[in-house]
Amino acid sequence: MTEQTGLAATEATEATVQTVETRGGDGAKPEGAVVRDALGVGVAVGLSGFAFGVTSAGSGLGLLQTCALSLLVFTGASQFALVGALAAGGNPFTAAAGAFFLGVRNAFYGLRLSQLLALPRAVRPFAAQWVIDETTAVALAQPTRRAARIGFTVTGLSLYVLWNLTTLLGALGAEAIGDTGAWGLDAAGPAVFLALLAPMLRTTAERAVAGIAVVLGLGLLPVLPAGVPVLVAAVAAPVVLWAEGRRRADDRPDGQGKTDDRRDGGEAGESEEGEEGGEGR
Amino acid sequence: MNVWIAIGVTAVGCYAVKLIGLLVPEGVLERPLVQRLAALLPVALLAALTAQQTFADGHVLVLDARAAGLAAAAVALLLRAPFLLVVAAAVVVTAGVRALTG
Secondary structure (H helix, E strand, O other): OOOHHHEEEEEEHHOOOHHHHHHHOOOOHHHHHHHHHHHHHHHHHHHHHHHHHHHHHHHHOHHHHHHHHHHOOOHHHHHHHHHHHHHHOOHHHHHHHHHHHHHHHHHHHHHHHHHHHOOOOHHHEEEEEOOOHHHHHHHHOOOOOOHHHHHHHHHHHHHHHHHHHHHHHHHHHHHOOOOOHHHHHHEEEEEEEHHHHHHHHHOOHHHHHHHHHHHHHHHOOOOOOHHHHHHHHHHHHHHHHHHHHHHHOOOOOOOOOOOOOHHHHHHHHHHHOOOOOOOOO | OOHHHHHHHHHHHHHHHHHHHHHHHOOOOHHHHHHHHHHHHHHHHHHHHHHHHHHOOEEOOOHHHHHHHHHHHHHHHOOOOOOHHHHHHHHHHHHHHHHHHH
């Protein structure tokens, strides 16, 4: 499940992972191929640090603050969420809470990776910073432990270096531009979130969660302090899980949301734009 | 100062979560319910964030050029465009709509 989410999130992030996935099952894989796949993912995603740098500077954060985020936090969605909440005038702890909850998924990636990579204890604190969607997806796609280690390291290193470099360039660029709004750069943040979200909307449960979260997030916005509605919207996840459990208990042995064909991107568009109508499904 | 506090708290929290995953013994996070919740939590947060950053201006809900930009991103996603192209589509369309509507 977590692995699916990881792969899904990465699929959204770049098409490169398809190369990683399609080659699967050829047993021993030459190291060159592992490095190539890993670099493909690292470079493609690393470049999107540019979007973060621009968004962060456009939200009013300083150059040093923007770069500190990419160096220290290094998990994209959380960084975007934090600068968005700060720009909206949220208090620092509320903003940090939203970013933190988004980062929680990395704990589950770490769990998978610690079994897969079997890292020495002394190395773990250093490897931890690179435990994110993309490194997990590349590592899980490898046939052997050695290949997984190479994949994790090369993806992590290339992504970390590029992400931070392009963050700096993006922030500098935004400062040079001045009014980022006139260039439509304030749409970069939500577009990033949508791209991450789209492949996660495979099942009815996931779509219900997204729909309820949208309604809560927008509905409570006028009445609650900035940053709080997003945290309240997170309640959609346990609520839907609880409802699912209830339904299953009501004698539907196959009450699972069935994974259907891959038209999910379409529903993503729908459920986002169907705000005014409430939850589309 | 407030921004630095937020950065510090987020950095520590996000790193701690990553490290816990690597250090925690097997079985603690293995319960299916915990796994399901962990998978659904990002869905809720991302959906709420997408909606807010598209339709909110402070405490007011608005419909402006960003909505057109997000629609363009959705179309790009449908066409399986690469990530950067999805973001670029949103930016370009938003800027275009702003330029046209002043």
